[in-house]
Amino acid sequence: MNTALEAFAMVATTEVAIAILASAVYGMVIGALPGLTATMATALLVPVTFYLSPIAAMATIITSSAMAIFSGDIPGALMRIPGTPASAAYTDEAYAMTRKGQAETALGAALWFSAIGGIVGTVALMILAPALAEVALSFSTYEYFWLSFLGLMCATLVARSSPIKAIAAALLGLLVACVGIENPGGVPRFTFGSTDLLGGIEPLPALVGVFAVSEIMRAMTSPLPPPIPNRKLGSILGGQWALTRRYQKQMWRGNVIGVLIGALPGAGADMAAWVAYASSKRFSKEREKFGTGHPEGLVESGAANNSALAGGWVPALLFGIPGDTITAIAIGVLYMKGLNPGPTLFTEKASSMYALYIVFILANVLMIPLGIAMIRLSRHVLRAPRAAAMPLILLLCAVGAFAIGNNPFAVVLVAAFGVLGYLMERNGYPVAALVLGIVMGTMVEQNLVSSLIKSDGEVLPFFERPVSSVLAALTITALLWPAGVWVLRRLQPAHAAR
Amino acid sequence: MHLSDRITGGFLVLLGALAFWGGSRLPGVPGQDVGPAVFPMVIGSGLVLCGALIALGIGRSFEAPEPDDTDATPGLAGRLGRFAPVAALVPPALLIFYVLAADRLGFLLTAAVMVLAAALALGASWRLAVGLALLAPPAVHLVFYRLLRVPLPEGLLAAPWA
Incomplete structure (x- = not known):
């Protein structure tokens, strides 16, 4: 009980309150602007977190990402452009509802079920994480190796692109992580004599580059989005209760899918939304209505992407393995604030963990009034000219990257990764896999090398311990999954022909 | 590309x-x-x-088929015609410009040039671009220099609060 009280005291400060409010507005606006993602919003926040207390710092990340994932639905429903990739799965459906004159129902459902998803996800995090912490205490380097490897494999499954290109992108990220002196031999590796590269390539400039700069580069060569039509919106939450009652089963399924996919290392809100949309279509009694403006899929996937956000924190807090690209950034901040991820976090820093849960709940409750305001104001926010927003983001990229270590080299890295991200995206290589490779490279290598040293170069011990054998099986399944899908696809037309 | x-x-x-x-x-x-x-x-x-x-x-x-952009692009890319993809290199080039020029010109001037160039390349009107270039750098400087205590270079033009 004492820890809970302590946690409340940690949250109930002016600093945390301001941090939550300001980052909520910030997340709402960034998420609603097409092309600016929740991950980018989080990455640009990092320099700000330097000057905040640990709880306030985490609160800005939790709040802004939750808001951004919701408000990404707004341009999706109104203009058929997903504000963030996590909304892409059901953008067509939401836009079809708008065309039928049900824009408020679509936006209301996005808001209502996002908030529910976020809260259910938090409760799952509260229950799952401490329970898993018990198990995680007995993990050795073998389990950690498989877990981080599994995370990379899941990241390659998320992408709706060629799995081979996704794996190549992840490998490229791992190769980037090889740069520097932090390796088993302590020798300068791939530094080409540069002192700036000795310390390795930090994930943050890479993230800002691939998620923000490449987006500005794309804006340079792509046509303007269509102007947003004037439309009067009716009551936003009216009718949501009826939807909740009618699609209760779908809502819970979406929440469970979200938490599970979020908790899988490497797979986050985008994948959760796609899977939930597919599952709601698969199990629906009115499958023919999908795609014509039917709220059923919206309920399930809208809940899933927000619950995935909380689920993503499970592996991040427990193992320091990012559940998605947002927690990939959050892990860095956790270390900086002395909240080093690991199973002991839940016993030694229990009050801080409780404080994080409280922030999660607060953020999702706050989402409803702020979300309504944002929907009402969206016409004005979405009318902000791209030619004004993008130069500002570019400036923030430069200053933000510089602020991380007061080192101009970080700005060069941002530019380089911007070009790399742009080229990769244009040619079908998913950048999320690259980023996870960069973030997890050191961890994969350390656990691989120490496991190999322990096993004397043998491969068998990697499969001998019970948990590691299960994780190995999962990883190999994830690796072979695309091949299985390919074979099935080849077989199906053959069946049809017969 | x-x-x-x-x-x-x-x-x-x-x-x-x-x-x-x-x-x-x-x-x-x-x-x-x-x-x-x-x-x-x-x-x-x-x-x-x-x-x-x-x-x-x-x-x-x-792989999902790539959507083809057939609409006209505003700004620099629209004017470059066949060489439109080159416009994509403007943002990274401006970042490199920032690294090279910030120490000598100072943050305010460098940032103003960056914002002006990026806005014009994106097809902003001169009024919008100049307005942004005048307002955004001091605002960013105020937040990062005063609140976040990032040592931004002074160069030729120092902010009154620096």
Whole structure:
């Protein structure tokens, strides 16, 4: 009980309150602007977190990402452009509802079920994480190796692109992580004599580059989005209760899918939304209505992407393995604030963990009034000219990257990764896999090398311990999954022909 | 800029081979079989394999077809015509400009040039671009210099609060 009280005291400060409010507005606006993602919003926040207390710092990340994932639905429903990739799965459906004159129902459902998803996800995090912490205490380097490897494999499954290109992108990220002196031999590796590269390539400039700069580069060569039509919106939450009652089963399924996919290392809100949309279509009694403006899929996937956000924190807090690209950034901040991820976090820093849960709940409750305001104001926010927003983001990229270590080299890295991200995206290589490779490279290598040293170069011990054998099986399944899908696809037309 | 799978795959094969070769030349840890060389060599082999598969066009059936932008692009790209993809290089070029110029010109001037150039390249009107270039740098400077205490260079033009 004492820890809970302590946690409340940690949250109930002016600093945390301001941090939550300001980052909520910030997340709402960034998420609603097409092309600016929740991950980018989080990455640009990092320099700000330097000057905040640990709880306030985490609160800005939790709040802004939750808001951004919701408000990404707004341009999706109104203009058929997903504000963030996590909304892409059901953008067509939401836009079809708008065309039928049900824009408020679509936006209301996005808001209502996002908030529910976020809260259910938090409760799952509260229950799952401490329970898993018990198990995680007995993990050795073998389990950690498989877990981080599994995370990379899941990241390659998320992408709706060629799995081979996704794996190549992840490998490229791992190769980037090889740069520097932090390796088993302590020798300068791939530094080409540069002192700036000795310390390795930090994930943050890479993230800002691939998620923000490449987006500005794309804006340079792509046509303007269509102007947003004037439309009067009716009551936003009216009718949501009826939807909740009618699609209760779908809502819970979406929440469970979200938490599970979020908790899988490497797979986050985008994948959760796609899977939930597919599952709601698969199990629906009115499958023919999908795609014509039917709220059923919206309920399930809208809940899933927000619950995935909380689920993503499970592996991040427990193992320091990012559940998605947002927690990939959050892990860095956790270390900086002395909240080093690991199973002991839940016993030694229990009050801080409780404080994080409280922030999660607060953020999702706050989402409803702020979300309504944002929907009402969206016409004005979405009318902000791209030619004004993008130069500002570019400036923030430069200053933000510089602020991380007061080192101009970080700005060069941002530019380089911007070009790399742009080229990769244009040619079908998913950048999320690259980023996870960069973030997890050191961890994969350390656990691989120490496991190999322990096993004397043998491969068998990697499969001998019970948990590691299960994780190995999962990883190999994830690796072979695309091949299985390919074979099935080849077989199906053959069946049809017969 | 769209490149063929042959080119990107071939590049990955080359990069993987270089990583393998570079990794294999790293000094080992005395008395230890496993050292800093193992990981780059594993990754290098993986990249060679993936690159070869991509170059051969395996796995392409999973890719979502790319939406083709046929509408006119505003700003610089629209004026460049056939060379429109070059416009994409404006943002990274401006970042490099920032690195090179910030110390000499100072933050305010460098940032103003960056914002002005980026806004014009994106097709903003002169009024909007100049307005942004005048207002945004001082605002960003105020937040980062005063609130976040980032030592932004002064250069030729110092902010009154610096």
